[in-house]
Amino acid sequence: MEIKHLPHDKLNDLFDAIIMSDYTLVGPKEKDGVISYDPIESVDDLPQGIIDHQNPGNYALQKTESSRFFAYTISPFSWKKFLYPPTHSLFKATKNENGISFKVNKDEPKYAFIGVRGCEMTAIAIQDKVFMGGDYIDPSYKKRREQALIVGVECYNTCETCFCDSVGSGPEIPEGSDIVLTEIIEKENHYFLVRSETEKGQNILNQLNLEKADETQSMIKDAQLERVRSQLKRKVKVSGLQSKLKENPNHPRWDEVAERCLACTNCTMVCPTCFCMTVEDINDLDGNTERQRRWDSCFSSEFTYIHGGNTRSSTKAKYRQWLTHKFATWQDQFDSLGCVGCGRCITWCPPGIDITEEVAALSESPDTYHKKESSHG
Amino acid sequence: MENILKSEMGFQPTQPMLPTLFTVDSKIQETHDTWSLFLNNSNGNSLQEFSPGQFNMLYAYGVGEVPISISGNCQNQNSLVHTIRNVGMVSNALCGLNQGDQVGVRGPFGTSWPMEKFKGKDVIIVSGGIGLAPLRPAVYHILNNRDDYNHVALAYGARAPEEILYPKQIMEWRSHLDLQVRVTVDSSDQKWHGQVGVVTTLIPRLNIDPDNAVALVCGPEVMIRFGVRELIKYGLDTDQIWVSMERNMKCGIGLCGHCQLGPDFICKDGAVYNYVKAERFFKTKEL
Amino acid sequence: MADQITQQLLEHPIFKGMSFSAISDIIRCASEKTFSRSETIFLEGENAQHCYLILRGSVDLSIHTHNRGPITIQSLHGGDVLGWSWLFSPFIWHFDAIAKEKTNTIRLDGQSIRKICQEDSKIGYELMKRFSRVMQERLMATRLQLVDMYGKYS
Numbered sequence: 001m002e003i004k005h006l007p008h009d010k011l012n013d014l015f016d017a018i019i020m021s022d023y024t025l026v027g028p029k030e031k032d033g034v035i036s037y038d039p040i041e042s043v044d045d046l047p048q049g050i051i052d053h054q055n056p057g058n059y060a061l062q063k064t065e066s067s068r069f070f071a072y073t074i075s076p077f078s079w080k081k082f083l084y085p086p087t088h089s090l091f092k093a094t095k096n097e098n099g100i101s102f103k104v105n106k107d108e109p110k111y112a113f114i115g116v117r118g119c120e121m122t123a124i125a126i127q128d129k130v131f132m133g134g135d136y137i138d139p140s141y142k143k144r145r146e147q148a149l150i151v152g153v154e155c156y157n158t159c160e161t162c163f164c165d166s167v168g169s170g171p172e173i174p175e176g177s178d179i180v181l182t183e184i185i186e187k188e189n190h191y192f193l194v195r196s197e198t199e200k201g202q203n204i205l206n207q208l209n210l211e212k213a214d215e216t217q218s219m220i221k222d223a224q225l226e227r228v229r230s231q232l233k234r235k236v237k238v239s240g241l242q243s244k245l246k247e248n249p250n251h252p253r254w255d256e257v258a259e260r261c262l263a264c265t266n267c268t269m270v271c272p273t274c275f276c277m278t279v280e281d282i283n284d285l286d287g288n289t290e291r292q293r294r295w296d297s298c299f300s301s302e303f304t305y306i307h308g309g310n311t312r313s314s315t316k317a318k319y320r321q322w323l324t325h326k327f328a329t330w331q332d333q334f335d336s337l338g339c340v341g342c343g344r345c346i347t348w349c350p351p352g353i354d355i356t357e358e359v360a361a362l363s364e365s366p367d368t369y370h371k372k373e374s375s376h377g
Numbered sequence: 378m379e380n381i382l383k384s385e386m387g388f389q390p391t392q393p394m395l396p397t398l399f400t401v402d403s404k405i406q407e408t409h410d411t412w413s414l415f416l417n418n419s420n421g422n423s424l425q426e427f428s429p430g431q432f433n434m435l436y437a438y439g440v441g442e443v444p445i446s447i448s449g450n451c452q453n454q455n456s457l458v459h460t461i462r463n464v465g466m467v468s469n470a471l472c473g474l475n476q477g478d479q480v481g482v483r484g485p486f487g488t489s490w491p492m493e494k495f496k497g498k499d500v501i502i503v504s505g506g507i508g509l510a511p512l513r514p515a516v517y518h519i520l521n522n523r524d525d526y527n528h529v530a531l532a533y534g535a536r537a538p539e540e541i542l543y544p545k546q547i548m549e550w551r552s553h554l555d556l557q558v559r560v561t562v563d564s565s566d567q568k569w570h571g572q573v574g575v576v577t578t579l580i581p582r583l584n585i586d587p588d589n590a591v592a593l594v595c596g597p598e599v600m601i602r603f604g605v606r607e608l609i610k611y612g613l614d615t616d617q618i619w620v621s622m623e624r625n626m627k628c629g630i631g632l633c634g635h636c637q638l639g640p641d642f643i644c645k646d647g648a649v650y651n652y653v654k655a656e657r658f659f660k661t662k663e664l
Numbered sequence: 665m666a667d668q669i670t671q672q673l674l675e676h677p678i679f680k681g682m683s684f685s686a687i688s689d690i691i692r693c694a695s696e697k698t699f700s701r702s703e704t705i706f707l708e709g710e711n712a713q714h715c716y717l718i719l720r721g722s723v724d725l726s727i728h729t730h731n732r733g734p735i736t737i738q739s740l741h742g743g744d745v746l747g748w749s750w751l752f753s754p755f756i757w758h759f760d761a762i763a764k765e766k767t768n769t770i771r772l773d774g775q776s777i778r779k780i781c782q783e784d785s786k787i788g789y790e791l792m793k794r795f796s797r798v799m800q801e802r803l804m805a806t807r808l809q810l811v812d813m814y815g816k817y818s
Contacts, residue, residue, distance in 0.1 A: 090394045093438060099419060100398055100438055100479045135645065136393045136630035246639075249661040276634030278627050279394075281441055289439035293394070296627075296634070303635060304625050307464040311624060317663035325637070332640035506814030536814040563809045565736050570764065573724065573736040575808040582741065597813040603804070 003218055004210035006181070008190040011069065012043045014151075014179075017207040018112045023149055026082060027114030028075060033061060035075040037082075040114070047072055054159035054343060057352030067190055070115055070183050073159045074342055078272030079120055080127065082111050083144050090279065090291040108140055112149040116177060118170025119162075119340040121152055123272035125176050129334045130275050149200060152177035156224065158231045161343025163356055166235035169340040171228045179204065182221045193221050234346075234356045237363060238327070238337065244363050245328040249320060251366040257358055258316035260351045265297035267345035267355075268322065273330075273338050276303075298322050323358060393630050396436045396481025401474050402456050408540050410463045411507065412472045413448070415456040419479060424454045428489030429514035430621060430649040434629045435459060436481030437470035444626045444644070445471075446511035447485060452521045457482065460510040460542070486629040488649040490515045490593050490619060496525045499585045501613075503604045505534040505576050505596030509542045511621055511648075512595050516550065523555065528590075530557035530583045534576025534600070538562050538569040557584060576600060577607040587612025595621040602659055605652060618652035638664055669694050672770055676717045677743050678794050686787055693776035699723075699763035705746070706757045712749035714771045718742050721767025725759045734760065737809075738802070745798050750774030 006014065019025055027040045030047040040046070046069040053060045054073070064071065092103045116124070124145075131141040152173035164170030173180050178201030182193040193213050196202040268274040278296035283289045296303060299318050304311040312318055330338030339355070346354050361369070399416040406412050418424060427447050436442040443465070449458030463472040474480060492515065500519060504512045519526050531550065535541040541560065551558045559579040561572040572579070576596070592613055594604045601620050608618055624643040627633035636643040638658050647655075658664060670691050673679050679687055697716070699705055705716065705723060716723075720742045726734040737759070740746055746769070749757050755774065781788030 095438055095479075099400075100481070102395060102398075104392060104395060131632065134631055136390060136632065138632060139392060249664070275632070278633065278635070279442065281439055283439045287439075291394075291436075291442075298634065298637075306623055306625050307462075312663045314663055321637070321664075329637070329640040333642075534814075536812065540814065561739070563812070563814070566732055567726075567734050567736070569736065572739045574738045575805045577808065578738075578805055582743075599808065599811050599813045603808055 002195065003213040003221075004194045004205065005213040005217065006192040006194045006208070006210055008067075008069070008183075008192065010208065010210075011192065013208055014194075014204070015040075015042060015114070017204050018149060018151075020207075021149075021204060023110055023112035025112050025114060026079075028070070028072065030061065034059065035061070035072045037075050037077045037079065037113075037115075043069065046070070051157060052159060054161045054347040055352075056161070056346050056354050057349055059347050066185070068156065068183060068185060070153045070181075071156060073155060073157050073162065074117055074119070074344070076270055076344060076348060078270070078342075078344070079113050079116060079124060080272050080274075082109075082113070083124070083148065084127065084131070084138075084141055084275065084295075086295045088140060088293045090293050092288065092290045094288050106139070106143070108143040108147070110147045111144065112151060114151045115153045116150050116173070117153070117155055117342075118173045119164040119342040120272060121150065121173050121176050122164075122169035122340045123342070124150070125174065126273045126334065126336055126338065126340070127275060129336065130273075133334070149204070150177040150179070151201075152180040154180065154182045154221070154225060155228050156183060158228055158233075159343060159347070160233060161346040162232055162341065163234035163236055163343060164341040165229050165232050167238060167337055167339055167341040169342075171232075172225055177201075182224065184217065184220055184224065186220065191217075193217060234341075234343070234354075236327075236339070236341070236356050236359050241359065241363060242328040242331055245324045248362070248366050249324075251362055252369055253358065253361045253364075253366075254316045254320050256361075257319055257353060258314065260353055261299075261315050261319050262350055263299040263301075263315045263318055264350060265299045266348045266350065267353075268297035268299060269295065270344035270348045272340060272342060272344070273326075278303075298325070323355065323362075326355075327359065393483070394628065396434070396442075396483050398479050399457060399482045401476050401478045401480065403476060404474065407460060407542055410472075411460060411542065412463070413458060413460045414471065414474060414480070415449075415458055416480060416482065417456050424457050425485060426454075427451055427485035427514075429492060429518050430489040430511055431485040431487050432511070432629070432648065433457075433459065433482050433484030433486065434626070435461075435467075435471055436483070437467050437474070438479070438481070440470040441467040442481070442483075442627075443467045443471070444486075444629060446621075446648075448510040448513045450517040450521070451514050452517070460507070460513075462507045483629060486644055488647055490518075490649055492518050492522075495591050497589075498526060499528040499590040500526050500530070501580070501583060501585055501590055501592040501608065502529075502531045502533075503576060503580065503592060503594045503596070503600075503608070504532070505600040505604075506536065506540070507542060508596030508600070508621075509533055512593060513543065513546075515593055520550075520553070520556075528557070528585050529555070530559065530585055532559045532561075532576055532579035532583065534561050534563070534579070534596070536563050538565050538571070559583065575603075577603050580604070580607045580611050583611075585611075590617060592618045593620075594618060598623070598659075615652045615656060619649055620652055620655050621649050622647045622655065622658065669696060669770060672719060673717070676719070676770070678717060678745050678798070682790065686790070689780045689784075689787070690772065690777065693773040693780075694770050697769050697771040699767045699769070701763060701765050703763045705761040705763060705767075705769075707760050708757055710757050712747060712755045712757045713774050715748065715750050715774055715777065716746035716761075716769040716771055718744050718746055719768040719770065721769075722764045723767055724762050724764050726762065727759055738805070739764070745795070748795060748799065751778070751795065 049066040052072045131138040155171045178198045276296045326338040398419040400419045402415045432446040445459045448460045624636035626636045631642040631645040723740045724736045725738045726736045
């Protein structure tokens with residue numbers, strides 16, 4: 001837990017040490033006009049000096065003069081795409097005169113995630129409960145998760161859409177990461193404060209010859225985190241929310257939000273905790289078949305199809321399911337919120353529906369609630 | 378790079394999405410759109426134990442997988458029995474299987490009718506349409522342990538006489554003097570000499586002591602709602618009533634999210650519920 | 665004989681809980697009527713002169729179709745009331761009623777009952793409440809049949 005000092009030009013040594021331990025390095029990279037999380041080879045791939053502007057329904061990158069490697073706040077993608085890929089083979093099957101036989105691929109990649117934020121670490125912990133905390137465990141997720149190395153990097157900037165503090169997921173990086181970095185630039189001095197949180201992380205750091213950080217540097221780190229916290233503009237009032245949502249399934253706000261919601265599924269695709277999936281069978285002309293798991297969304301049109309029709313077909317009911325799940329029923333199921341305040345669903349909602357604004361409106365009594373103009377509508 | 382894992386050991390929790398292979402031993406057509414498959418483990422292994430009301434995920438090669446309740450006798454398991462209504466792509470493929478064909482099975486999943494709890498009680502079984510399939514193991518259980526239960530009544534409704542499920546078996550049950558079997562159809566021509574009317578109309582005429590009774594209800598959701606209302610009118614309290622819910626399911630193990638109803642995953646928290654718990658599902662439309 | 669009818673009327677669900685004095689006028693327009701198996705009780709289009717309280721047996725209500733013959737829409741049993749077309753103008757039966765087995769009924773004269781209700785609004789209201797309840801239950805069951813809950817789309 002001792003805090004070490006890593007000069008900025010030694011960051012690549014850390015990456016090399018990780019690569020040498022057989023990890024596939026995955027980190028932030030500017031790609032197609034966004035910060036993407038993709039395989040990287042060195043610090044040269046990092047989006048140095050690039051910041052992201054995020055607003056409801058709006059995302060833009062800006063190049064700055066800063067030499068900061070992790071100046072951006074958060075990527076549209078989440079680490080979910082590596083731990084729980086959008087499509088994944090469950091098994092392959094063939095059929096011949098001897099019958100059907102199955103093949104399962106049990107090999108899983110060994111990833112090191114560079115730049116995991118506080119909200120993202122919380123999201124990973126939430127998905128751990130979903131996929132590894134119950135009676136049935138997802139074997140692919142478990143293997144990927146257990147062999148992953150998580151390198152957290154504390155936030156330096158916030159976006160307009162962030163609200164981690166109010167849902168208790170950040171900006172500090174909670175337990176669960178292996179190594180935590182804080183990037184600091186004071187005048188000419190560009191360095192990282194590094195600490196290991198696990199033995200796995202310590203083994204990596206042991207390969208570098210790092211000096212102990214001095215106390216003033218630790219104070220800068222703390223101040224930086226508090227400044228980030230104070231910059232957060234959005235918030236959700238969580239206390240009492242669970243019962244309010246459950247008790248008011250016919251709140252007039254559900255009808256209003258349904259008028260704006262396109263049921264496009266964007267919010268669920270960018271959400272780092274959403275875990276719904278469906279299965280598909282892919283057949284080839286030789287008669288072989290493969291069963292794949294694919295991300296699905298509670299907004300998709302046939303999500304609740306049973307013989308005769310869909311049990312949840314209106315957009316109102318779909319939105320209600322999604323938001324109520326995040327803030328109320330998730331607590332019943334997994335003993336935590338299903339929202340980490342990353343703001344992705346706000347940024348990537350085409351009509352700019354703001355989940356914090358919806359929660360605030362839904363927290364008002366349905367009897368005294370008056371229809372208002374949405375500030376982003 | 379691929380590890381070959383032959384599914385030989387029965388359902389494996391370490392690979393919960395991988396089916397076990399079963400072979401169709403025989404098949405019978407129950408109604409114009411419903412078939413029963415009698416399955417045996419392809420590797421000759423003994424069958425997985427199950428409790429009345431539980432379901433399996435059945436996989437049709439290259440087509441898909443659907444939840445189907447187990448409709449056989451859990452104490453006399455010569456084969457795994459599934460009654461399937463042909464209503465979609467996967468069920469169509471399953472109903473089209475023939476003797477010797479293979480099918481993938483995962484399960485059993487879900488909660489069951491708590492038959493132990495019902496000991497010493499009068500039992501009312503209310504079912505409609507294909508809803509008799511998940512209740513048949515409960516009837517078998519009662520017949521296997523007849524002394525454990527007091528008066529037993531089966532109220533069954535179908536759309537038309539030719540759509541009555543397990544007619545031969547119902548006739549056999551009728552021959553039990555200690556089993557009240559009442560069947561009704563929604564409408565019929567004159568070839569049918571039995572009762573006409575919805576299944577709820579059977580309930581008031583049952584000879585059951587409502588104070589000491591339990592009711593097991595399975596059928597279309599509308600039938601469940603009205604059936605429960607009629608049972609309450611008959612004198613049962615909500616905690617004396619159990620129902621079986623149906624929702625879209627892709628995994629059966631609480632991971633795909635499809636079957637969520639409020640805080641519950643119907644696949645693992647249900648499908649069988651005491652009505653005290655299930656009541657809230659009916660209070661909000663499109664929950 | 666009259667005593668037996670009184671007893672049967674008092675015990676029938678439709679009058680259950682009413683006092684002898686309240687139904688004494690009704691008793692005067694009641695008679696026993698037994699139908700044998702397959703006997704027609706009334707047919708669609710006939711004048712609806714009577715109300716039948718079924719004591720034992722069963723009756724099928726059916727509607728005749730041009731291509732499928734009679735379609736049974738409901739079975740009635742002991743304790744049920746058969747018919748209310750006698751209550752409303754133009755007093756015409758809308759369905760066919762056939763005894764499915766030997767069926768014992770008490771037959772009430774419709775015109776007399778209507779007269780009793782007209783003259784004594786207290787008993788009239790009580791009877792209307794009881795008949796409405798039966799109609800409400802039948803309507804509910806019919807609505808359920810309309811849903812076609814076991815059908816192709818459910």
